[in-house]
């Protein structure tokens with residue numbers, strides 16, 4: 001029973017990390033993408049668009065905001081468009 005739960009948990013973690021912020025974007029590895037990091041990867045992203053991606057307005061795009069932005073096609077999927 002517990003073995004199944006751990007397996008499910010691991011599978012979830014693997015899925016999550018597969019969709020997390022790519023290291024190609026998060027170049028300093030802090031888990032968040034700053035405007036500079038986003039713009040280095042997506043030169044077409046303006047400050048205005050970054051504001052739309054940065055839902056909680058803290059100046060950084062976290063995994064959740066990044067996924068949302070890709071899902072809403074504000075920015076291209078870095079995996080499929082690589």
Ligand SMILES: [Ca+2]
Nearest residue numbers: 026030032033
């Ligand atoms: Ca970063």
Ligand SMILES: [Ca+2]
Nearest residue numbers: 054056058060
């Ligand atoms: Ca944010």
